[in-house]
Amino acid sequence: METAHKRPNYVAIWAYLFILTVAELALAFELPISRNMKLLLLLFLAVWKAALVALFFMHLKFERWNLRVLALVPLPLAVIFVLAAMSEHVW
């Protein structure tokens, strides 16, 4: 027997994204913390928001594993691509 999925509460996801965006703005312009910490937290929040969109609006959370793999494969490639290009600058 397959597990049936219920439709997610899209308005709740929207509210979640809105709150995270406000948190990002507050973090970027109001919070007196170090620049590196700010950078890390902002990137974390951005990835969090992007994951919410992919999982719930693009329905990756409810797709079969093979389609999830198709969606996830470019991500490590993207990281390798950027790191390889950055290594040109470092060395």
Place this chain on the structure above:
Amino acid sequence: MTHATVDVMRPPYPTERGLDVYNTKLGMWVFLASEVMFFTALIGSYIILRFGAPGEWAKPGIVLNIPITAVNTFLLICSSVTMVKAYATIADGEGHFFRLRPGARLSERLDFGVKFWMLATIVIGASFVSIQVYEYLHLVHRGFLPSGVREGSELAELVANGTLPAATMGLYGSSFYTMTGFHGFHVTCGVVSMAYLYFTKTLRGKYSQQDYRGIETIGLYWHFVDLVWIILFTIVYLI
């Protein structure tokens, strides 16, 4: 004994064997995978240019109009919700709109259906592009060009008094307009595609609970564009 369960997240039409995905959707996912690499090239170049730049990089808050872009970000997030509501409405065969009062019956819901949600997405998407055009005009007026800072402009004065770094403004201008410009182009393509589907299919009632492939596929593209903007907004405007 097996139980047949209705899964609202699964489409009712035939899919490719093994993958369980119909062709149009699979094609869109493959295209989006290639788009990830396209935007990685742009964002990666920006990171390398910025952190390998010969000197300080301008603070985004001094050059760019953050409040108006924050509003634009909010608009794009709203458009993702309206898009997914259009999809859910047609897939479920019922209205996804607010109830007139708490506890109201389904028949009492104010339901405009898929036509309303698609039109809302198109209008909000077009608003995003319009605000981006306004932002560009405003930036050019202040003297921020893809080639750097225009002589005699407001920003040129900030460069002259040391508020903005002279050495990296050209790199900043070219990377900013390239990244946001390509994203704006993608949003424009999405709005045009949705308008096409709206007039040729949605208004003519060609989508049904049995076939809503067009809406699901364009929805995937639209959410991806939103996702890219979430990353771009943070990297370009906030960091």
